[in-house]
Amino acid sequence: MSFSRIAVWVLLCSVMVWADNETANQDKTPEKTETPDVSTIVNKANFMAYYQGQDGKSRVKMTITDKNNTVRIREFNILRKDKQDGGDQFFYVYFLKPADVRKMVFMVHKHTDIDKDDDRWLYMPSIDNVKRISAGDKRTSFVGSDFLYEDVSGRSLQEDTHEIIETTDKHYVIKNVPKDKKNVEFSYYNVWINRDNYMPVKMEYYDSNNKMYRKIEALTIETIQNYPTVVKSQVTDLAKNSTTVMEFSNVEYDIKLDDIFTERYLRRPPREAMR
């Protein structure tokens, strides 16, 4: 179960691979134009975060360090394909580490329709079992990491109100307040979005006492096949005093993935997933 979360999480990661240069260039006029309205910014950031390239592949390594300095490693390959740009997506996650989850596969058919839950499957190779996984609490940890399911799968823009609180030389800073406070542990969060390419590079979460207790940062950004890509990011849980670093390697875009997001390939992982 918890692996499924990792997977989701992975999604996030790959998602964080953003910012088509071309698109970015079209919009790159921060010095001379007016600040776009807030819904344009959050929509573009969301798009950049989740829909770069038609498909993609990456090796992901998560290093979780808890308050006692105990380190745990999670490693997997993730394959992503967009059903339609800005719409539904497929994710395939093949676990490599730790050893007890090796060869497990997590698959998601993500639906953007707010009334439709994602479809999720977990394949357990030791018993050749294809299991359906129910949609869960989206603010739950992935495999004990400090990333939450929602960090990975994305949070619907409709769930928060958005406000520009600052425009710096490089960033738009957006404050996001949940419309329904019952289902979340934060009272608001701020996101730093690059002005030149709309990539979200930092998020800070605040509790009801206005105290920051959690932050996510993009640590390293590289341009891969013309796509600016977050290849290293970190989440810090200040309350629990733990961190998780996520690193991407072997990133490839537009690899023309076949339709591998079916039961056939759960039971028999494609070679590009295993390598």
Added chain:
Amino acid sequence: MTRQCVVGLVGLALLGLLIYPINAQDETDRDPLLDDINTLLGVSPESEPEPVEQESPELLMEFFGWHGFWEVRGGYRVLNDPYQKDMSIMETRFQLDLGALVDIYELRFKGDAIGDLVLEEGDFDLREGNVAFSPLDFMDIKVGRQILTWGTGDLLFINDMFPKDWQSFFIGRDVEYLKAPSDAAKVSLFSDWVNLDVVYTPQFDPDRYISGERISFYCPMVGGFCGQENYMNSDRPNRWFKDSEFAWRLYRNIDNYEMALYGYKGYWKSPAGSDDCAEVQFPDLNVYGASLRGNVGKGIGNVEVGYYQSRENESGNNPFIRNSEIRFMAGYTRELAKDFTAGVQYYLEHTMDWDNLKDNLPIQMPLKDRNRHVITLRLTQLLLNQNLRLGIFTYYSPGDKDAYLRPNANYKLSDNITLEAGANIFFGDYPHTFFSQFHRNTNIYTSLRYSF
């Protein structure tokens, strides 16, 4: 035994195939042995135009590394069972799990070497030893020893007629051991409209059923309990290519609702009959069924049905062979709170010709209900950054007035080391009902596993 030896040899041969490529990769040119392997597998490397792999000999083969685990596991009965040792499980197990790609073929080997203090023996259990490949775009084939599973139940099976290991399940081995391997060929055909799996098992693979060897049980023929001292002989159909099994599944997804039709021609997988010499038997059985699974509300719902046609007792008049049955189940699973999941299932076994069974039953044998209802409940809570999993799975039969509880705690001490403790608790009002008969086998166990 002979079969085990043959299978073991095949496994070792496969292991050889897997290990060889490691050394082969150091060779600069094609090695003659590599050609031998290809010949053995029936491939001519030249005739397989995989341009990328042709460029570099290393890509022709890929070894996935040394993996597996070492485990120690011990458990005791908490009640006195006159037919068994106090130790319910006391074993160490070393599993090696290897895989390699050789040309278009994917090779798998997974085997357990076991030192068992309960039966006082060493054993080797080949879990997987198979070759998988896709000869056509729309076809997958897997041949050899393999674990096979289909169907929608959670620890309940209707159309999954692949062998189960109930002994392992009841003594507290890892739940992966509930599935016993099959020696079979699986052919899968895929299309946009519907998919088909066909599994042919040339020699009947029965369950690793409750024989009295590790778990004592109620023997209707004896009118009492059977255990290690007096476990029954079996008359298992075992002729290659004659006593074979044939299973198929036709399935498709519509909007991610998974629907399937199933068929099976073979034998009751656990003893379902006995002859005059009190040898247990595996009578002929056909099964036809269907299932449906998908998102329902915030959770996952499933229904599955099967008709068990007991072909040696179609009239239902023979009380010594199991009657035909309709089996049905419906289940629902969802997350109720953060890291807390619940799943509930209802299961029914309906005896088709119960009146005939009743009329013909010898007076000393207990009559089961026409309908056996079972309700299962699974609760799972993750704690300590999801490194601790507390769970309980419960079977409860209101008609039989018996139950089986499986509490379990699993803690990941590190990425490699897992500690586990749990229990198998059986109780009921009558000595002969399905779960109640195992009452004296109630046990607790603990284990330590190092995975690599």
